[in-house]
Amino acid sequence: MFAHAASAAGAAEACAPRIDTVRAVPAAPGAGPEAPPPIDGWQPVTLPDLWSERWPGFEGTVWYRIDWQRPCAGRDDEPQLGVAFDYLSMAGAISLNDNLLWRDASLVEPLSRSWNTPRVFFLPAAALNPGTNTLWVQVVGGSMYGSGLGRVVLGPADEAVAYHDERRLFARVLPAVNLVMSITLGCFFLVLWLMRRQETAYGWYALSAIAWLVFASNTVVSTLPWPFGSTDAWSRWITAWMVLYVSCFCMFMWHFGDQRFPRLSRVLWAVAALAVAAIALLAQPALSVATLAVFIVYSLLFMAVCVQFILRALDTKKTEHLLLALCAFGFLVAAVHDALMILRVIDDRFGYTVVTAPLIMIGMSLILAGGFTRSLRRVESFNDDLAREVRGARTELADTLSREHRLELDNVRLHERLSVAHDLHDGLGSSLVRSIALVEQSGEALRRPQYLSMFKSLRDDLRQIIDTHSGGAAPVAATPTQWLAPMRHRFGRLFEEMGMRSHWQTPAAWPCALSARQVLGLTRLLEEALANVVKHSRAHTLRVQLMADGEAGVLLSIEDDGVGFDAVAVGSSIGGLGLRSMQARMTRIGGTLQIDAGDGGTRLEARVRAPVAGAGSS
Incomplete structure (x- = not known):
């Protein structure tokens, strides 16, 4: 079986076509695409052929003639023959002997773009000669665009198809995939970037990807260079987008590496503007020189920024920087190889960029997406921490409010106790003092009605205190005289028995409208003051006056000619509860109390302002 396979392989190899010569000749200047090939001037060439090396500056048509033999012509074991072409740059036509196999849509400007399109053809048996056969290849282009003829594979059809499929994968399929990914x-x-403008690296990456899309579309466009009317115009367009791509790529690498070079960035874009202007405005042959210069300069710039970022990543040692540096190293290797291949420094069938670009772009995208994901995680973590802090703050605030509420309740209770104590001291206490003094001053035993009157007075004072602290508010007396009448009646008899003259002066009407709370406060103050006169003053004369104090105030004056006292010393002593109670009471009702005491007597002046309309009182 192995012997049979070996013999079959040997027979197929023996029947393989054999290329004798490959020659080329430029067409006469001005010759159209329909002109026949020249008769003489043919020169031997080696494929792939770049005619700018042989005929610098030539623009027009070059004919290639490939003569080959059929060793097994007419035999039954001769396989189906095929021929595969790497490329024709820029456009062309292919004939077998005198039979046209294929022709581009346009062999005049604007030229069809077959420079990166592999082709394969089955050679029809009817078009083959028994001996020598000739493949005629007509190529139209210019030296500026690397015009010429690529490798030609002539042999069994399955070998030609396999070669074509391999070339098509690298020349057409992978670049198309790259563009879709871009x-x-x-x-x-x-x-x-539009959602997060502060992430400038994302914006520059998006712009570089779009610029690469337009620039790399040159590899997949195989029809007319629409919307441009010439190959030169298309070349200007593509070169300008190369400048933009490299410039945006530089900005992306700098921003991703947390670097800002304001002056260098301005220089970068100024040079880019000059390069684009030169490409747009220069005419041939200066355009060819400018295009080559731009290609070399921006290729070197691309490599330089890759090297710079690799050094930056090694310095920062950040994970995302190191990963992108690995991608930049892949870009660097591919760019160096392909630039040398385009400049014919090295001879290679395949460029590295078409293979590495999709993989590296995926890697760069994953790195950027990873950075974005980490940012989202930080935001989510911050939100969780913030929610946790808010919950803690709310709990702490609730505890604080609860504690303050308890303290406020305790303070209210204490305030009520103090208020009750003051009222008992100023009201019921003064009544008790008055009653005790009345009993002491009475020269004879009091009768039952007198005791009953004192007890009723004490009961009335106690009821007033209870009503005050239970929420009831006694109505304000209609006139100051009615207000003072009960107190004047209670203390008047006592003053007479003590031999003290008392003078009571009041206006016919209230000088201003006081609240019930203010009137009650003045009542308690007056009771305490009169009780102090009875207990301590040993006075002979007492004067009580109520008068207006300005336009919206009341002045209550209590003056005696007793022994007096040291107001400062008594107010700060343990026994000065009454004075402190009077001061506190006046403060609570929005008034003031002034005490003048000395050897000649004591004078108390209590001032109260009428409440402002609309202001509540607690």
Whole structure:
């Protein structure tokens, strides 16, 4: 079986076509695409052929003639023959002997773009000669665009198809995949940048991806260079987008590496503007020189920024920087190889960029997406921490409010106790003092009605205190005289028995409208003051006056000619509860109390302002 397979392989190899010569000749200047190939002037060439090395500056048509033999012509074991072409740059036509196999849509400006399109053809048996056969290849282009003829594989059809499929994968399929990925990732990161303008690296990456999309479309466009009317115009367009791509790529690498070079960035864009202007305005042959210079300069710039970022990543040692530096190293290797291949420094069938670009772009996108994801995680973590802090603050605030509420309740209770104590001291206490003094001053035993009157007075004072602290408010007396009448009646008899003259002066009407609370406060103050006169003053004369104090105030004056006292010393002593109670009471009702005491007597002046309309009183 193995012997049979070996013999079959040997027979197939023996029947393989054999290329004798490959020759080329430029067409006469001005010759159109329909002109026949020249008769003489043919020169031997080696494929792939770049005619700018042989005929610098030539623009027009070059004919290639490939003569080959059929060793097994007419035999039954001769396989189906095929021929595969790497490329024709820029446009062309292919004939077998005198039979046209294929022709581009346009062999005049604007030229069709077959420079990156592999082709394969089955050679029809009817078009083959028994001996020598000739493949005629007509190529139209210019030396500026690397015009010429690529490798040609002539042999069994399955070998030609296999070679073509391999070339098509690298020349057409992978670049198309690269473009689809570029537009997808570019749009994705553009949206991210629009949502988060502070992430400038995303914006520059999106712009570089879009610029790469336009620049790399040159590899997949195989029809007319629409919307441009010439190959030169298309070349200007593509070169300008190369400048923009490299410039945006530099900005992306700098921003991703947390670097800002304001002056260098301005220089970068100024040079980019000059380069684009030169490409747009120069004419041939200066355009060819400018295009080559731009290609070399921006290729070196691309490599330089890759090297710079690698050094930056090694310095920062951040994970995302190191990962992107790995991608930049891949870009660097591919860029160096392909630049040398385009400049014919090295001879290679395949460029590295078409293979590495999709993988590196995926890696760069994953790195950027990872950074975005980490940012989202930080935001989510911050939100969780913030929610936790808010819950803690709310709990602490609730505890504080609860504690303050308890303290406020305790303070209210204490205030009520003090208020009750003051009222008992000033009201019921003064009544008790008055009653005790009345009993002491009475020269004879009091009768039952007198005791009953004293007890009723004490009961009335106690009821007034209870009503005051239970929420009831006694109505304000209609006139100051009615207000003072009960107190004048209670203390008047006592003053007479003590031999003290008392004078009571009141206006016919209230000088201003006082609240019930203020009137009650003045009542308690007056009771305490009169009780102090009875207990301590040993006075002969007492004067009580109520008068207006300005336009909206009341002045209550209590004056005696007794022994007096030291107001400062008594107010700060343990026994000065009455004075402190009077001061506190006046403060609570919005008034003031002034005490003048000395050897000639004591004078108390209590001032109260009428409450402002609409202001509540607690």
